[in-house]
Amino acid sequence: MKIRVGQQPLQKTFVVHEDIISRSEYFRRAMNGNWAESDNRIVSLLEDDPHTFSIYLHMVHTNRFPEPTTFRDISTKGLFARFIKSDLVQLAKVYVLAEKLQDTATKNAIVREIMAKSAVQGPDGSKYCPDPIAINIIYNGTPKGNPCRRLVVHMWTDELPKTFTRDVESLPREFLGELALTFRDHYDRSIDGLDLISPTHNENYFE
Numbered sequence: 001m002k003i004r005v006g007q008q009p010l011q012k013t014f015v016v017h018e019d020i021i022s023r024s025e026y027f028r029r030a031m032n033g034n035w036a037e038s039d040n041r042i043v044s045l046l047e048d049d050p051h052t053f054s055i056y057l058h059m060v061h062t063n064r065f066p067e068p069t070t071f072r073d074i075s076t077k078g079l080f081a082r083f084i085k086s087d088l089v090q091l092a093k094v095y096v097l098a099e100k101l102q103d104t105a106t107k108n109a110i111v112r113e114i115m116a117k118s119a120v121q122g123p124d125g126s127k128y129c130p131d132p133i134a135i136n137i138i139y140n141g142t143p144k145g146n147p148c149r150r151l152v153v154h155m156w157t158d159e160l161p162k163t164f165t166r167d168v169e170s171l172p173r174e175f176l177g178e179l180a181l182t183f184r185d186h187y188d189r190s191i192d193g194l195d196l197i198s199p200t201h202n203e204n205y206f207e
Contacts, residue, residue, distance in 0.1 A: 001015070001016055001017075001018050001021060001027070001030075001031065001041045001042070001043065002014070002015055002016075002041060002042045002043070003015075003016060003021075003042075003043045003044075003045060003053070004042065004043070004044045004045065004046070005044075005045045005046075005048050005049070005050045005053045006045075006046065006048060006049060006050045006053075007046055010050060011046075011050065012050035012053075012054075014053065014054070014057060016057065018031055018041075020060060020061065021060065023060065023103055023105050023106070024060075024098075024101040024102060024103040024106075025101075025102035025103070026100065026101040026102050026103070027043065027101065030043045048097060048100075049093070052090070052093045052094055052097055053097065055090060055094050056094050056097050056098060056101075056103075056106065059094065059106050059109055059110065060103070060106055063105070063106075063109040064109070064113070065087065065090075065091060065094075065110075065113045065117075080122035080123060080126070081122065081126070081128055084117055084118075084120065084122075084128045085128060085131050085133075085134075087117055088114060088117060088118070088128070088129075088130045088131065088134045089130075089131070089133050089134045089137065091110050091113055091114050091117070091134070092130060092133075092134040092135075092137040092138050092148075093137055094106075094110055095107055095110045095111075095114075095138065095141075095142075095148055096137060096138065096140075096141030096142065098110065099141060099142050099146070100141070104207045107147075107148070107207060108206045108207060110148075111147065111148060111151060111205050111206060114130065114148075114151065115151070115205075118130070118155060127159070129152065129155040129156060129159070129161065130152045130155065131161075131167070132167045132170040132171050134152070135152050135171060135172065135175055136170070136171070136172055138152060139172040139174055139175055140172075144174070147204060147205045147206060147207055148205065149174075149175070149178070150178075150204055150205055151205040152175070153175065153178045153179050153182050154182065154205075156179055157179060157182045157183055157186060
């Protein structure tokens with residue numbers, strides 16, 4: 001199967017094995033002859049980004065996010081933060097694409113990658129969760145109740161970024177509402193002596 005992604009002049013054509021890509025319900029329907037292009041085995045994703053799609057294909061094959069750099073080479077806090085935040089934004093883009101393509105396995109793999117990257121400590125011990133850019137991508141590209149939305153809400157509840165007061169205006173209103181409700185739930189659970197929700201030990205982020 002050939003998949004055309006993006007608009008000219010940056011459009012790219014990917015050749016993929018149908019057995020591999022069939023984990024996506026979107027592509028299974030295309031291969032079953034329901035679309036006009038199925039006879040030619042060509043699917044067009046003209047509104048999507050070729051780079052994001054290339055990472056999606058990598059994750060379809062490996063269930064892992066490609067790692068062009070090693071964290072031990074990032075010796076300063078600024079560089080570490082830049083690379084982690086960039087990766088989390090890219091993971092958000094791939095998650096939204098996998099949502100569109102109805103690929104549950106890849107979405108679950110991305111959730112694991114987001115959790116793993118957010119757990120990595122920088123040179124000064126700092127950790128980073130998805131920032132407002134990544135959160136906006138997730139909220140703009142997923143429906144209400146989506147597991148990845150729950151994940152980022154619980155990450156921010158678990159450790160509210162120091163930049164919250166600066167970032168609040170750029171965060172989706174839905175996210176802020178869910179964040180407030182989760183803080184209230186944490187408060188109620190602490191009063192009742194119950195365990196708090198942990199974003200590292202919860203299966204509710206997977207489908």
